[in-house]
Each structure stands twice: as C-alpha cells, then as structure tokens.
Amino acid sequence: MKLKWAIIFAFILGMMLPSASALAANTFESNYTYDFWGNSQKSLPAFELVNSIDGSSMGDIPLGSVDDVYVSSDRIFLVDSTESRIDVFDMDLKFLVSIKLIRDDAGKIMVNPETNQQLMLNKPEGVYLNESSNELFIADTEAGRIVVLDGSTYAYRRTIEKPENMVGVTQFKPSKIVVDKDGQISVVVQGSYEGIIQLNHDGTFNRYFGLNKPRVNLVDYFWKSIASNQQKQKMKKIFAPSFNNLTFDSEGLIYATTFDASAQNKVFRFNSKGENVLLQNGYFPVIGDLHTGGVIEKKSQFVDVAVSQFGVYALLDKTMGRIFLYNFEGDLMNIFGGAGNLKGDLKDPTAIAWAGDQLIVTDKTFSAAYLFQPTEFGQAALDAERQYYNGKWEQAGAEYEHTLHLNSNYDIAYTGVGRNYLMRDMSEEAMYYFELGNSRGYYSKAYNEYRNLFIQHNFMWLVIPFVLAAFALLYSEFRYNRKNS
Structure with missing residues (x-):
C-alpha cells in the first residue's frame, strides 16, 4: 500500500511540475526572442x-x-x-x-x-x-x-x-x-x-x-x-x-x-x-x-x-x-x-x-x-525599421535582407522582405517570405493579390471553357429540337 501511494503521489507531482525539457526550452540566454509558437529562440545581441x-x-x-x-x-x-x-x-x-x-x-x-x-x-x-x-x-x-x-x-x-x-x-x-x-x-x-x-x-x-x-x-x-x-x-x-x-x-x-x-x-x-x-x-x-x-x-x-x-x-x-x-x-x-x-x-x-x-x-x-x-545586427534592424516607418519600402527591404544574412531566425525580417515584394506587386515572392515569417495576416493579403492578378492575366483561359460549354449546350439543344420537330 505504501508503494502504491508513493507511485500515485509521484505521478501527481510530475503532472503539476513542468517537465525538464520544458524548463530547458525556457532557459534563456541574454539575447533571445519568441517565435510564432511561443518558444524562446536565441538571437544575436542587438545592443x-x-x-x-x-x-x-x-x-x-x-x-x-x-x-x-x-x-x-x-x-x-x-x-x-x-x-x-x-x-x-x-x-x-x-x-x-x-x-x-x-x-x-x-x-x-x-x-x-x-x-x-x-x-x-x-x-x-x-x-x-x-x-x-x-x-x-x-x-x-x-x-x-x-x-x-x-x-x-x-x-x-x-x-x-x-x-x-x-x-x-x-x-x-x-x-x-x-x-x-x-x-x-x-x-x-x-x-x-x-x-x-x-x-x-x-x-x-x-x-x-x-x-x-x-x-x-x-x-x-x-x-x-x-x-x-x-x-x-x-x-x-x-x-x-x-x-x-x-x-x-x-x-x-x-x-x-x-x-x-x-x-x-x-x-x-x-x-x-x-x-x-x-x-x-x-x-x-x-x-x-x-x-x-x-x-x-x-x-x-x-x-x-x-x-x-x-x-x-x-x-x-x-x-x-x-x-x-x-x-x-x-x-x-x-x-x-x-x-x-x-x-x-x-x-x-x-x-x-x-x-x-x-x-x-x-x-x-x-x-x-x-x-x-547597437551591434551590427541591431543597427541593421533599427535601420530597417527606420526606412519602413518613413515609407521607403525598397531600402527597408534591403536592410531586412541584411538582417537575415546576420540572423536567419529573425522572423520580422522575413515579413519585412515580404512587405517590400507586396508593395512591388510581386505577390508570389511576398507569399514565400510571409510564410517563412509566419505572418498570416500579410500572407492572406498577398494571396488575395496573387489570386486577383492570376485571374487578370488568365482571364481568357478561364472564360473560354465556360464559353465552349455554353456553346455545346446550346448546340445540343438546337440539334434535339431540330430532330423532334
């Protein structure tokens, strides 16, 4: 009975306390950030x-x-x-x-x-x-x-x-x-x-x-x-x-x-x-x-x-x-x-x-x-935000790409590069970077833009099948009515 209660107590205690892996995941270095899933990610020092x-x-x-x-x-x-x-x-x-x-x-x-x-x-x-x-x-x-x-x-x-x-x-x-x-x-x-x-x-x-x-x-x-x-x-x-x-x-x-x-x-x-x-x-x-x-x-x-x-x-x-x-x-x-x-x-x-x-x-x-x-990474990140805040999209995109060369875990930079492509109506490239940056709101905007552009550029190819189907339907009706007349 003592062994049974000891096992039950150990089980309850283990459920209440965070696991060793969870504690390890949340043990921070002096420089870090959080990803989309709430996990801490090591980062280059910004300052x-x-x-x-x-x-x-x-x-x-x-x-x-x-x-x-x-x-x-x-x-x-x-x-x-x-x-x-x-x-x-x-x-x-x-x-x-x-x-x-x-x-x-x-x-x-x-x-x-x-x-x-x-x-x-x-x-x-x-x-x-x-x-x-x-x-x-x-x-x-x-x-x-x-x-x-x-x-x-x-x-x-x-x-x-x-x-x-x-x-x-x-x-x-x-x-x-x-x-x-x-x-x-x-x-x-x-x-x-x-x-x-x-x-x-x-x-x-x-x-x-x-x-x-x-x-x-x-x-x-x-x-x-x-x-x-x-x-x-x-x-x-x-x-x-x-x-x-x-x-x-x-x-x-x-x-x-x-x-x-x-x-x-x-x-x-x-x-x-x-x-x-x-x-x-x-x-x-x-x-x-x-x-x-x-x-x-x-x-x-x-x-x-x-x-x-x-x-x-x-x-x-x-x-x-x-x-x-x-x-x-x-x-x-x-x-x-x-x-x-x-x-x-x-x-x-x-x-x-x-x-x-x-x-x-x-x-x-x-x-x-x-x-x-600021370090080199920190200065690049600040410069990117400065350019974006002042409406200089292309310069901001270049600075964001620079930060990615220094820190590939920097999600904001992927979103920043994607925004630059979106401003230049390059929706497919923007979707790629928004997906990397887990930016779902901007990804939806880029996808809508990509869909609209696709429809505009391929409108005739999308309409022709409907025209042919309508013509075939009308022709079959014509032949049927002629045959029974």
Whole structure:
C-alpha cells in the first residue's frame, strides 16, 4: 500500500511540475526572442555595453542613486533622489553641473521667505527639458511641486504647486513629467487611480488623462450583479490601476506604462482623447516575457518606456532586468540584458532613454547609468525599421535582407522582405517570405493579390471553357429540337 501511494503521489507531482525539457526550452540566454509558437529562440545581441556613468564619473561628488534619465539634443539629465539632485552630462558622458540648490539669475542661492531656509530640491523623481521653451521641469516629489528652471543657466523661473482648481482625491506629488511643444504638462503621480494629471502651461489644472482599465473578475462581477445596494456598499471597490511612467513619441502622443497586476494592459499609446491606440500586431500582445524559465512564472513589470523617432520603443522590465524592443507594429524585435552583479547587469532598473540609436539604462541599486550601442545586427534592424516607418519600402527591404544574412531566425525580417515584394506587386515572392515569417495576416493579403492578378492575366483561359460549354449546350439543344420537330 505504501508503494502504491508513493507511485500515485509521484505521478501527481510530475503532472503539476513542468517537465525538464520544458524548463530547458525556457532557459534563456541574454539575447533571445519568441517565435510564432511561443518558444524562446536565441538571437544575436542587438545592443552591447560601451560606457557607463557611476560615482567615479563625478569626481568628489557622490552619486546616491539614479532614478530617472532624460536625454535632450545635447545633454543627459540624471535624477538622484537619494542626494536630492539633478546631475547633467554632455553627450560624451562628461560631467557638467549638479543642480540641488535653486539659484536666481545672478547665481545666488534663493531663500524660502516662510522658513528662512535655502531653497533646494527634495527627493525629486523626474526631469524633462522642454526645448521649445528652453525650460527644465523637475518633479520635486517629496516637496509636492514642480520646479521650473531656465534650460541653459538653470536659474529659477517658477514653481508649480497643487492647482487650486484641481479636482479628485489624488495627492499632488509629481513623480514623472513630460511637457509638449504647446507647454501642456503631463504628470504621473504614483498610486493615483484617476489617471495622468494634465496641467496648462500656467500650472492650472486641465484634466485627468488616459484610462487604465482593470481586469474583470467574473466571480466578483457575478456577486455584484445579484447583490443589493447595501451589500454593494460593503464590497471592496475596484479602482483603476495607476501609471508609473510616461514619454512622448515623434507624433506627440503619450506612451505610458504600468506594472499594476490588475491592469488589462501594460503599455499604452494614448491619442488626444485618452484612448489606447497602441498597435499590437505581433505574434503576442505587448506583455514582455512569455516564460521566465522557472517553476514559478514571473510576469514582466515595466518601469519605463523609451520611444525612438521611428516608432521603435524599448521597455525596461524590473522583474528580470531585461530590455524588450518592439517596433511600431508591435512586433517583438529583441530581448537583451538581465539581472546580475556584473557591469551592465541590472539589479533595480529605474529608467531608459534613447540617445540617437543608443540606449541609456539606469539602475538605482548600482547607482549607475549604462550606455548601450547597437551591434551590427541591431543597427541593421533599427535601420530597417527606420526606412519602413518613413515609407521607403525598397531600402527597408534591403536592410531586412541584411538582417537575415546576420540572423536567419529573425522572423520580422522575413515579413519585412515580404512587405517590400507586396508593395512591388510581386505577390508570389511576398507569399514565400510571409510564410517563412509566419505572418498570416500579410500572407492572406498577398494571396488575395496573387489570386486577383492570376485571374487578370488568365482571364481568357478561364472564360473560354465556360464559353465552349455554353456553346455545346446550346448546340445540343438546337440539334434535339431540330430532330423532334
């Protein structure tokens, strides 16, 4: 009996745990992607570490942590909430200046008249340079305000505190901030379920923006549908998940992320109405890792998003310290990076930003910012997406073919080459590449085009049998009627 129960227990345990082959299939290298069937496929590295900013980069000035990064056309801004400071570097990663005490146009430290103390930043978490107005916006989180400085001299310009006309229950503790060309300010407040706060240029409240829908629990929905009003009041309320970061794309639309487990989506691209218009035409939705290679699956938690000028966006995953690259269509291009203790590894990633075709990734625990540049394969992939985004089909097709010579497992490239053939009305060749890339939607378009062209080119050969059959039928009827007349 003991042996019998031991066998039964072992069988049940074996059914519950993933097989050794499944674990092996989901054990990742540092660079990979997913195929159509959801299997991880090794890939050439798209980016490689070339430089970094750490405590030694600033001489005697200590670097407490790095909580945010913003890259302008000529400077890099790092937010250090531990030291309550903004550190500024040039594009060669050379240290320029540190902003902690707020100064006037004459360079004198300003004093708060109410407390008679020096005016300084208090654990800021976000920064943004609006180059159109040449103003530096700092989300001074702990102080519950936005400090606006001159974009060149860093002299004090104004302070935006909680607007008097602001509605809702959200506390005004700005965490992340962006400003559009018209001066409209969009602010993320951690933990807010009312959405992104949008302010006018003068600091007055405009609206809450962007709806983050929670997942629907069918059991709770059933009970609430039959509960009385008194019972509903006692039930736990469901709030909209909060956002944790945001940025702009080249068209001025806001990208935002959330790592709230109750959210339906993790990444958003909002139009002016606050509707999510993010394209997700890839094999899978934009959710990050499908598997994490362990017995307990860990879902990706995106802490930041960076969007290039040609629609490629990079998502920073806090769970496994990885960077996910997606193109404008929502195709997964590459996954690289990982958690660890070596230089370039991530322990507590906080922010990511594009610097041209390079990526800057920050880590709070290591108090460092890492600069990654594209490899030959990565550059070819980016160039292909750039050409396709700008409508240059033939150049895009050539770049996609280049990526295939470097990495034959790169499914997106097969689809890219197929699109080029489809644009040139070469449907049969397009079908071949779409099949290789498992692009079923585009394959259907190419097949329909191929069928239409086939009918056009062979119309006479298709009609002649029907004409002959009709003629034979009429002739037989004629002979039959003549014979019986």
